[in-house]
Amino acid sequence: MAGMTKTKRRARRAYRKERLVLLAFTVPALALYISFFIIPALQSLQYSLTNWNGYSATFDWVGLDNFTRALTNDSLFTNAVTNNLKFWLIVLAFQTLFALMLAVFLFRNFKGSALLRGLFFFPTILSSVSVAYIWKFIYDPNYGLGNDILGIFGISSSFLGNDDTAIYWIAITQVWFHAGQMMTIFIAGLQSVPQEMIEAAAVDGAGRWQVFKNVTWPMIAPATSIVMAYTTIQSFKAFDLILGLAGNPPKSSMDIMSTRIYTTFANSQYGYASAQAILFVIVIVALNFAVRRIVGLTQPKTES
Amino acid sequence: MALNNAFTRRRILQLAGVGVAGTTLAACAGPGASNGGDGDGNGNGGDGGNGGEEPGSGSLDPSLAAGAISFAHWRGEDNEAFAKIIEQLKETYPDVEVRQDITPSNDYQSNALAQIRQGTVGDLFASFRGAQLTTMIDADLLVDLTDTGIADKYEASLVSEGLVDGKTLALPYQLVFNQPITNEEILEQAGASELPEDWDSYLSLLDSIQGLGITPIAWPGGEMGNAGQLFNCMIMNLGPSDDMCARIEAGDLKVTDDWFLEMLRHYQELIPYFQQNATGTAVEPAQQMFASGDAAMLATGSYHIASTRALGATFPIGMLAPVTAAAGEAKYVGVHNATFALGVSSVSENPDTAFALLDFLSDPAIAGQYGDDTAQFVTVKDVEYTNEDLSHTSDWVQKETLLAPRFQFNNLDIRNAAEGACIEVVGGKSPEQAAEDAQQIIDQQIGN
Numbered sequence: 108m109a110g111m112t113k114t115k116r117r118a119r120r121a122y123r124k125e126r127l128v129l130l131a132f133t134v135p136a137l138a139l140y141i142s143f144f145i146i147p148a149l150q151s152l153q154y155s156l157t158n159w160n161g162y163s164a165t166f167d168w169v170g171l172d173n174f175t176r177a178l179t180n181d182s183l184f185t186n187a188v189t190n191n192l193k194f195w196l197i198v199l200a201f202q203t204l205f206a207l208m209l210a211v212f213l214f215r216n217f218k219g220s221a222l223l224r225g226l227f228f229f230p231t232i233l234s235s236v237s238v239a240y241i242w243k244f245i246y247d248p249n250y251g252l253g254n255d256i257l258g259i260f261g262i263s264s265s266f267l268g269n270d271d272t273a274i275y276w277i278a279i280t281q282v283w284f285h286a287g288q289m290m291t292i293f294i295a296g297l298q299s300v301p302q303e304m305i306e307a308a309a310v311d312g313a314g315r316w317q318v319f320k321n322v323t324w325p326m327i328a329p330a331t332s333i334v335m336a337y338t339t340i341q342s343f344k345a346f347d348l349i350l351g352l353a354g355n356p357p358k359s360s361m362d363i364m365s366t367r368i369y370t371t372f373a374n375s376q377y378g379y380a381s382a383q384a385i386l387f388v389i390v391i392v393a394l395n396f397a398v399r400r401i402v403g404l405t406q407p408k409t410e411s
Numbered sequence: 412m413a414l415n416n417a418f419t420r421r422r423i424l425q426l427a428g429v430g431v432a433g434t435t436l437a438a439c440a441g442p443g444a445s446n447g448g449d450g451d452g453n454g455n456g457g458d459g460g461n462g463g464e465e466p467g468s469g470s471l472d473p474s475l476a477a478g479a480i481s482f483a484h485w486r487g488e489d490n491e492a493f494a495k496i497i498e499q500l501k502e503t504y505p506d507v508e509v510r511q512d513i514t515p516s517n518d519y520q521s522n523a524l525a526q527i528r529q530g531t532v533g534d535l536f537a538s539f540r541g542a543q544l545t546t547m548i549d550a551d552l553l554v555d556l557t558d559t560g561i562a563d564k565y566e567a568s569l570v571s572e573g574l575v576d577g578k579t580l581a582l583p584y585q586l587v588f589n590q591p592i593t594n595e596e597i598l599e600q601a602g603a604s605e606l607p608e609d610w611d612s613y614l615s616l617l618d619s620i621q622g623l624g625i626t627p628i629a630w631p632g633g634e635m636g637n638a639g640q641l642f643n644c645m646i647m648n649l650g651p652s653d654d655m656c657a658r659i660e661a662g663d664l665k666v667t668d669d670w671f672l673e674m675l676r677h678y679q680e681l682i683p684y685f686q687q688n689a690t691g692t693a694v695e696p697a698q699q700m701f702a703s704g705d706a707a708m709l710a711t712g713s714y715h716i717a718s719t720r721a722l723g724a725t726f727p728i729g730m731l732a733p734v735t736a737a738a739g740e741a742k743y744v745g746v747h748n749a750t751f752a753l754g755v756s757s758v759s760e761n762p763d764t765a766f767a768l769l770d771f772l773s774d775p776a777i778a779g780q781y782g783d784d785t786a787q788f789v790t791v792k793d794v795e796y797t798n799e800d801l802s803h804t805s806d807w808v809q810k811e812t813l814l815a816p817r818f819q820f821n822n823l824d825i826r827n828a829a830e831g832a833c834i835e836v837v838g839g840k841s842p843e844q845a846a847e848d849a850q851q852i853i854d855q856q857i858g859n
Contacts (some may be wrong), residue, residue: 155650163549180855249692265686265838267633269838354693356823370521379859
């Protein structure tokens, strides 16, 4: 009996030691996460309640004034939010659509499929600054390829010089940049759809569209959710692309939330910029939540 | 089972709770306290500046120069010219190593303060005249150079921005003319024997250039920073006082006032003389247009002469500012700016070496060499230039020019609103509407 207790105790000690060792593995990641994410996030929250300019030794607590200012008395901020929503909607719709179309055509293995996938994926591996410079030259109204192409149809544009359309031209660049990346997520989703389900639906007389709508689309819902969530986040973080294309600071027609926050920081309004950053996070979380709901609603209801 | 309870959910939650509480406390360190501050609990974050020592309290001795320093600036195009000077410096101070930390100008405008304050770069650093220099001074980032007497090596009238309360904190090194540069061959073909000094003769010259089938002005209206240089000239003779931009920011003047609207209407008159779709043109294509002779003027400034030469321009280059005044009424014929304000960082661990480099740059022979290599005038006294472009345009140093007014703005959003109105007018908006929209932004900024 005493021997058994001793064995149990030894086993317990060994188990506890093993758990401690396993737990120790999480420490480096946890330390980095706390240092570079949790603490800065909490500090941002604190700064957002002050009028700190980013360098001076003193500051005042201003309560929610920074948030009130951003939401009610700063047309530059509301303009950036509006631009960002336009940008997001266009990118979300077209990037998802193009990525899905490419994936539908390329998810089966055939001769040249790997090459084509690589080709469409290629823009993703470029740095955003390179992409910005490539498109900056395409959009040059006098020397750029853009007007050469439009010239075939007898029209021309000043592209980024037109305040009404500039943000949409940048959205096109963003779609070109990331559609290939989203395509790979859809391809993974499509390749996991069981072939027998598609064949069964075909045997039951379903056409190609019906098969896609009732079998494939519901089966790739998780992939769609990932694509839309990721696209949403990318659309709000298109900071370097905007600065590369539009310069720093960008004109108000191309100013989005991230560039506005940056400009506010550069303008020595650290506390106010922190409040804008917190609103930025809230907007992204809210939109991601909404997108997930929308994706859920597009799925056919399961009959019980 | 007790064995499994060693790290139960409860235990993990307890650990997480302690972690979060600790993190929260750590995060609650007051703004500005990262450099040794001691918050007083009343919203004052303590001494967040530079460890509490008064900047410049120690004396600088270039003879002690040794070790490595960083020279932070934004002039990528001057990299080679500075590298040459650094090599020469090492002949005098063999133990000195200087690394140039170059950031593109727009990013430098945004990031320099944070980077220099951390002390990782910029033992010697440059600041833009205006908002950036003001901020650097406010942040106590500049060592007081008064006792070194280095300011005596500079033209006093050009370095006043770096002299604050009797202290020499920074020395603007470059003298830039923020006005259009011209292809003199084209101007001659257009019959410009004398440079126009009123608005009507200016428009008449632009007509003549257009008659040659050449775009009169290449203007980078797609880029706020460079597009705004023209604003300097357009406003110089219209403002009710020379400090008109500072007064706009203070709320004394409004961009909806008649004089500002008149300037916007002049922009409207220039639309046919800019390249097509000018509001979408970045600075590189505008430079190319000028260098290749497709445009008679480049509406940026003398700082683009060297880069235009690098693009292959072989014609004689001059300068011509649009004078928005009737004949005989112009107060100024152009705009200058004393910028690239050099200062020794107060957080530098090697200020003697940083000062040695500054002192070396302030030598008339070295300053002249820098001017020749970069086709830029300098503010150092007794400098002789051999660069043809500088010799050719040196008469501008004596002309009646206004210190660039756009740099009077300390709030960049206000500056962008005022200058953005000009771009919007060229893009087709009415002057009244553009001014009203800009004033709304300015009012909001002033109110906060």
